[in-house]
Amino acid sequence: MASWLEQLQRELAARGLTVASIPGKGRGLIATCTFFPGDVILNQEPYASTPNKILVGSSCDHCFTSGNLRKCSMCRVTWYCSSNCQKEEWKLHQLECRAMAALTEDRKKMLTPTIRLMVRLALKRKLQNEKVIPSSSIDNYNLVDGLESHISKVDENQLVLYAQMANLVSLILPFIELDLKEIAQTFSKFACNAHTICDPELRPLGTGLYPVISIINHSCVPNAVLIFDGRTAYVRALQPINKDEEVSISYIETATVTKKRNNDLKQYFFTCTCPRCVKGFDEDALLEGFRCKNQACDGFLLPNSGKKAYTCQKCGASRDVEEIKNMRSEILQLSDKASSFLSSGNKAEAGSIYKIIEQLERNLYHAFSTTLLHTCETLLKIYLELQDWWTALTYCRLTIPVYERVYPPFHPMIGLQFYTCGKLEWLLEFTEDALKSLTRAADILKVTHGVKSQFMKELFGKLEEARAEVSFRLSSRHGHDE
Numbered sequence: 001m002a003s004w005l006e007q008l009q010r011e012l013a014a015r016g017l018t019v020a021s022i023p024g025k026g027r028g029l030i031a032t033c034t035f036f037p038g039d040v041i042l043n044q045e046p047y048a049s050t051p052n053k054i055l056v057g058s059s060c061d062h063c064f065t066s067g068n069l070r071k072c073s074m075c076r077v078t079w080y081c082s083s084n085c086q087k088e089e090w091k092l093h094q095l096e097c098r099a100m101a102a103l104t105e106d107r108k109k110m111l112t113p114t115i116r117l118m119v120r121l122a123l124k125r126k127l128q129n130e131k132v133i134p135s136s137s138i139d140n141y142n143l144v145d146g147l148e149s150h151i152s153k154v155d156e157n158q159l160v161l162y163a164q165m166a167n168l169v170s171l172i173l174p175f176i177e178l179d180l181k182e183i184a185q186t187f188s189k190f191a192c193n194a195h196t197i198c199d200p201e202l203r204p205l206g207t208g209l210y211p212v213i214s215i216i217n218h219s220c221v222p223n224a225v226l227i228f229d230g231r232t233a234y235v236r237a238l239q240p241i242n243k244d245e246e247v248s249i250s251y252i253e254t255a256t257v258t259k260k261r262n263n264d265l266k267q268y269f270f271t272c273t274c275p276r277c278v279k280g281f282d283e284d285a286l287l288e289g290f291r292c293k294n295q296a297c298d299g300f301l302l303p304n305s306g307k308k309a310y311t312c313q314k315c316g317a318s319r320d321v322e323e324i325k326n327m328r329s330e331i332l333q334l335s336d337k338a339s340s341f342l343s344s345g346n347k348a349e350a351g352s353i354y355k356i357i358e359q360l361e362r363n364l365y366h367a368f369s370t371t372l373l374h375t376c377e378t379l380l381k382i383y384l385e386l387q388d389w390w391t392a393l394t395y396c397r398l399t400i401p402v403y404e405r406v407y408p409p410f411h412p413m414i415g416l417q418f419y420t421c422g423k424l425e426w427l428l429e430f431t432e433d434a435l436k437s438l439t440r441a442a443d444i445l446k447v448t449h450g451v452k453s454q455f456m457k458e459l460f461g462k463l464e465e466a467r468a469e470v471s472f473r474l475s476s477r478h479g480h481d482e
């Protein structure tokens with residue numbers, strides 16, 4: 001019989017892919033045919049998954065939707081949206097239910113998503129071994145076994161924590177014989193292989209282990225993107241991927257400077273050598289740096305050798321260090337004030353202060369600065385919550401050029417921002433602008449999200465409505481002209 005690896009390679013070959021060893025990266029996924037933007041390179045159900053919010057019930061354990069949730073009356077931990085979803089999960093949940101129902105209320109509070117993911121993984125392994133649940137070439141424990149753990153690099157404190165977590169899992173599952181060392185190592189695998197399951201608007205819902213998708217390595221300029229529909233993971237091409245090219249996705253938020261990205265990648269134990277990380281410097285100065293004092297110049301500043309002034313790299317004008325320091329400290333004081341208003345729920349007051357911060361930052365930072373971008377994103381969120389559509393639209397529009405500068409052309413964040421912009425323009429009856437924004441959103445999100453999900457159907461519906469309204473307005477305008 002073919003080994004699990006041969007079976008996996010056979011399955012992947014049918015999809016135009018192969019697993020190969022890549023110098024300095026371990027395994028990686030390589031294309032054996034050409035993929036075009038929007039093509040599904042790989043899709044997979046999780047080996048194990050869990051919603052992030054457990055006891056409060058934020059999404060269905062099976063399909064991850066959020067409406068109509070009902071708690072399992074036996075264990076009072078698991079939530080389902082329908083009896084169909086409950087049935088689909090039953091073989092696995094039957095054992096989990098017994099284990100959870102036996103827990104004290106205090107123990108139930110210790111069920112973090114990571115613990116729950118491990119409980120489900122151990123149960124699925126048992127049930128697949130006993131052939132109660134079928135296995136396949138892309139859904140079997142050997143694939144989990146083959147994942148990178150980096151256990152020898154994990155620090156002492158973390159190892160102690162993994163050992164305690166393994167003990168807790170064995171208390172929850174007293175009816176399964178568990179190898180505690182192996183469980184601790186699997187927690188370490190979760191840290192560098194598990195994926196955050198997000199809704200179509202990229203809001204986190206849960207955590208899942210997708211052992212074939214976990215073979216894909218990271219790049220800060222990825223050629224593919226991972227998007228979820230429910231808990232099914234889809235990897236789609238963002239650009240043409242040629243035969244023999246490695247498929248890459250991004251593990252982290254990439255609209256940040258090299259130092260921050262490297263820091264965010266620490267949990268994966270490697271230093272990224274993608275073209276962006278190698279080149280870094282000028283882009284970082286643009287994303288993090290100060291603007292030229294000459295309002296007509298779009299250059300960015302770099303510090304002089306004595307660090308007493310900053311010089312514009314375009315026109316040569318310099319800016320005094322003291323002036324920059326004073327502006328930064330004023331912004332810092334205002335930020336403290338704004339975030340305390342925000343945490344006390346006073347959004348209107350917080351919004352007014354963030355508006356002042358945004359103006360100050362516009363004088364200090366380059367227009368593509370991520371600091372300024374984050375302030376605009378905060379203002380967008382605040383004014384959406386306050387239902388002040390006009391102000392929200394102003395800040396939404398300000399973020400788009402920066403997104404277009406920091407993300408590749410087909411990036412979900414750009415598509416989603418155009419979608420928000422289009423919805424706001426529609427509400428404010430800027431119908432022609434709405435049509436343009438919704439068209440841009442659909443063009444990008446078709447590539448990243450495909451065309452079949454409910455989310456995309458809603459977007460196409462809105463686009464059709466905007467198209468009909470614009471042509472109605474045009475025809476009535478022509479009618480008046482005649």
Ligand SMILES: C[S@@+](CC[C@H](N)C(=O)[O-])C[C@H]1O[C@@H](n2cnc3c(N)ncnc32)[C@H](O)[C@@H]1O
Pocket residue numbers: 024025026027028146147148150192193214215216217218219267268269270271272273
């Ligand atoms: C999700 S796994 C990817 C598959 C992994 N290469 C393997 O052999 O199973 C994540 C791990 O792969 C490696 N990795 C991912 N992207 C990398 C990159 N760009 N450069 C070097 N190593 C990378 C790191 O060891 C990281 O912890």
